[in-house]
Amino acid sequence: MTQWQPVPRDIDAIERVSRALETAESWLIVTHERPDGDALGSALAMAHILTALGKEWTVLVDEKLPDRFQFLPLYDRIRRVDDADVGRYHDVVAVDCADEGRFAAVSRAMATDARVINIDHHQTNPRYGAAACVDAEAAATCELVYHVALALSVPLDVDLATCLYTGILTDTGGFSYPNTTRAVHQIAAELLECGVQPYDIAEPALEARSTSQMKLLQLALRDMFIAHDGRYAFISVNREMLGEAGATEDDVEGLVGFARSIETVEVGVLLRERPDGRIKASLRSKRRVDVAAIAQQFGGGGHARAAGCVLDGPLTMARQQIEAVVASVLEAMCN
Numbered sequence: 232m233t234q235w236q237p238v239p240r241d242i243d244a245i246e247r248v249s250r251a252l253e254t255a256e257s258w259l260i261v262t263h264e265r266p267d268g269d270a271l272g273s274a275l276a277m278a279h280i281l282t283a284l285g286k287e288w289t290v291l292v293d294e295k296l297p298d299r300f301q302f303l304p305l306y307d308r309i310r311r312v313d314d315a316d317v318g319r320y321h322d323v324v325a326v327d328c329a330d331e332g333r334f335a336a337v338s339r340a341m342a343t344d345a346r347v348i349n350i351d352h353h354q355t356n357p358r359y360g361a362a363a364c365v366d367a368e369a370a371a372t373c374e375l376v377y378h379v380a381l382a383l384s385v386p387l388d389v390d391l392a393t394c395l396y397t398g399i400l401t402d403t404g405g406f407s408y409p410n411t412t413r414a415v416h417q418i419a420a421e422l423l424e425c426g427v428q429p430y431d432i433a434e435p436a437l438e439a440r441s442t443s444q445m446k447l448l449q450l451a452l453r454d455m456f457i458a459h460d461g462r463y464a465f466i467s468v469n470r471e472m473l474g475e476a477g478a479t480e481d482d483v484e485g486l487v488g489f490a491r492s493i494e495t496v497e498v499g500v501l502l503r504e505r506p507d508g509r510i511k512a513s514l515r516s517k518r519r520v521d522v523a524a525i526a527q528q529f530g531g532g533g534h535a536r537a538a539g540c541v542l543d544g545p546l547t548m549a550r551q552q553i554e555a556v557v558a559s560v561l562e563a564m565c566n
Contacts, residue, residue, distance in 0.1 A: 237414045239378040244364035249382040251348050251362040252280070252324070257287040259320035259340065263333035265480070266292065268300065268401025268436050273326040273350070273372040275305045276394035280376070283385040291315055293336035297481045299435045303397060304390035315340040322346050325360065327372040327398075329353035329532045350375050355523055355532030367534070370410040373398025377418055392425035397432050404488075405437050409518065409536060444485075446476035451486055458554075459561050461495035465554065467546055469504040491515040497564075498522065498557050502549055510542045510549035519564060525556050 239245045252258070260277050262270040274290050281288040290309045300306060321342045328334050328351055349360035352375060354367035369375050373395045380387065380395075387395075399419055403411045406419070423429065440448075450472045456465040468483050476482070483503050490499030498520050501513040512529070514522035516536050523538040529552070531540020542549040 237378075237418055239375070240366055240368060241364065244366070245375070245378045245382050247362045248348050248350055248364045249379050252286075252379070252383065253284065255286070255322035255346075257320075257322065258289075259323045259337075259345075260288055260290045261323060261325050261328065261334040261337050262290075262292075263328050264293065264336055265484070266296065266327075267484070269371045269373055269398035270327040271296070271300050271303060271306070271309075272394045272396075272398030272401070273376045275303050275309075276373060276376045276380070276391055276398070277324055277326055277350075278305050278308070279388075279391040279394060280380050280383060280385050283391075284383065289315070289320070291337045291340055295481075297484070299439060300397070302393075302431065302435055304393055312337040312340055318342045320345060322348075324348045324350065326350050326376065327352070329356050331359050350379065353523075353533055354535060355527060355538075368410075370408075370412065370415045371398045371402035373402070374415065374418060377422075387422070387425045389426035392422040392427045393432065396422040396427045396429075397436060400429075400432060401436050405433060410534075441478075441482060443476050443478040444482040447472060447478040447482050448486060448489065450476055452489065455490065457493065457496070459558055461493070462497045462561050463554070463557055464490035464493050464496045464499045465502070465550065466490045466500070467502045467504075467550065469546055470506070487513040487515050491517065497561065500553055500557065502546060502553070504544065504546055505541075508544045510544050510546055512540050512542060512549065512553055514538045514540075514553075520557075520560055525553075525560065528556060529553075 260274050262274045278288050291312045293312045317339055320340055323345050325347055347360035349363040351365050352369040352372050356365045358365050377395050451466045451468055487499055487501035497517050499515045503511045516522045521535045523533045523535055526532055526538035526540040529540040529542055533539055
């Protein structure tokens with residue numbers, strides 16, 4: 232095992248949340264809706280840490296989880312909120328949640344006076360909770376949870392390392408996004424020394440696509456719209472397209488990357504029609520546009536290069552609203 236250990240930017244915040252985790256014997260672990268690799272990786276990494284501390288824990292979600300993350304240790308221990316007692320949990324760890332609304336769907340299981348520990352890396356996080364460690368410069372919430380594990384002297388065994396590596400790998404786009412730093416690579420190297428097998432994670436988490444997802448991609452690309460001198464690309468997915476492709480909501484994840492990947496594009500947007508008729512917008516940028524600032528105008532948030540928000544339908548109106556703001560930002564860049 233290497234002797235090098237990266238130093239967190241906010242050691243005091245790491246210490247605060249680490250000490251807070253020692254003060255209760257039973258914890259509820261929550262993360263955001265439609266959890267991705269960093270959400271599930273950080274939640275299950277926290278479960279491993281609490282186990283090492285001799286604590287009890289429960290991870291609750293409100294939806295079917297993505298099958299592609301079944302390889303994560305303790306994945307099969309995640310429970311649905313419908314199975315939990317109302318108001319049971321008094322101590323809560325929220326990971327990868329930019330605000331408290333991101334875990335509102337499972338809040339029925341929380342006591343009204345529940346204490347929340349907040350560990351997150353979204354720049355729009357208001358630092359809610361009794362103790363918070365929020366670092367927008369961290370590549371992933373799993374990077375922060377890694378530091379929590381070290382602060383609590385929890386051994387980095389292969390299961391914990393697998394969870395941490397998954398979050399870092401996915402939130403850096405396979406170590407290709409601008410948030411990939413020297414420290415990220417060094418943390419990843421240490422996790423590999425613990426026995427993590429990179430391809431066993433990268434293949435299901437980043438590469439594998441279902442047949443239904445490929446059919447959905449074909450339908451979505453058919454009507455892709457490129458504008459503003461090629462700097463803006465837009466993809467939409469409605470309920471009819473999901474039905475035609477035999478796709479699920481999970482199959483929509485990742486499609487926005489195809490809009491962003493066009494060589495001239497600075498901002499890529501995916502609009503997805505939800506079952507309730509509202510429109511989920513996923514925004515991605517390459518280098519210059521802060522899409523979190525755009526998402527905030529519609530009550531959303533996220534990161535400078537990856538953000539999201541929810542708008543009222545119909546799809547055509549949501550598209551016009553998003554495009555108007557993106558066009559204004561792109562125009563300002565040229566002046």
